[in-house]
Amino acid sequence: MNASGLEEPADSRATVRHGDAADARAVAELHALSWRTAYREFVPAEALGDGLAEERGQIWELRLTVDYGEPAATPELLVAELDGEVAGFAYLVPEPDGRVLLDNLHVRPGLTGGGIGHALLTAAREHLAERHPEAELYLEVLCANTRAIAFYEREGGRRTGRQEGVFPGGFVLPEYVYSWPAHATS
Numbered sequence: 001m002n003a004s005g006l007e008e009p010a011d012s013r014a015t016v017r018h019g020d021a022a023d024a025r026a027v028a029e030l031h032a033l034s035w036r037t038a039y040r041e042f043v044p045a046e047a048l049g050d051g052l053a054e055e056r057g058q059i060w061e062l063r064l065t066v067d068y069g070e071p072a073a074t075p076e077l078l079v080a081e082l083d084g085e086v087a088g089f090a091y092l093v094p095e096p097d098g099r100v101l102l103d104n105l106h107v108r109p110g111l112t113g114g115g116i117g118h119a120l121l122t123a124a125r126e127h128l129a130e131r132h133p134e135a136e137l138y139l140e141v142l143c144a145n146t147r148a149i150a151f152y153e154r155e156g157g158r159r160t161g162r163q164e165g166v167f168p169g170g171f172v173l174p175e176y177v178y179s180w181p182a183h184a185t186s
């Protein structure tokens, strides 16, 4: 545990903390970089072009500055830091149906495989246990993203659905839904 009460990654030089609007730019840059690296084999090349960084910049600026009203409806950004830089992030979105969507989980290319993803997912589950104890955690992962799927299965996620994911730019790719029941989140 660190000072924020969040899980320490296996790489003990990294820490996980809660994020805010000051993180928008760094998170947007890492989100675009992770797509350009890890998603190159999954998504059409035009989705990774010049517009990607600007699109991610706009999304994260909006996400981290908008007022969601009540705390129970407010998404949570978790940031992993290493040597003062954003090394990964997770974004949790409470849904109207009572579940919580893990909308993004990305670790900086070059730092994957070092336990940072595990620490972020553990921190996400701890956050749920504390703030949304009755909520099921779920996420959507591209069917082609076999490394991330292996990671989620090792982390106890159960495959609970398959759907067509619609992405910015309008392309559609098959995804699996993985879930963690409410009482498995602590």
Ligand SMILES: CC(C)(COP(=O)(O)OP(=O)(O)OC[C@H]1O[C@@H](n2cnc3c(N)ncnc32)[C@H](O)[C@@H]1OP(=O)(O)O)[C@@H](O)C(=O)NCCC(=O)NCCS
Pocket (backbone or CB within 6 Å): 034, 038, 104, 105, 106, 107, 108, 111, 112, 113, 114, 115, 116, 117, 118, 119, 140, 141, 142, 145, 147, 148, 149, 150, 151
């Ligand atoms: C999936 C991801 C978040 C996992 O975080 P991580 O820090 O690499 O995970 P950990 O170190 O805690 O665990 C490593 C495991 O993750 C899996 N993994 C998934 N993607 C990986 C990658 N690009 N490189 C290395 N391992 C990866 C492997 O199963 C690995 O298992 P292993 O140690 O037996 O080889 C991270 O690898 C990542 O950001 N990948 C690219 C973006 C992505 O696909 N995000 C998921 C979107 S749904």
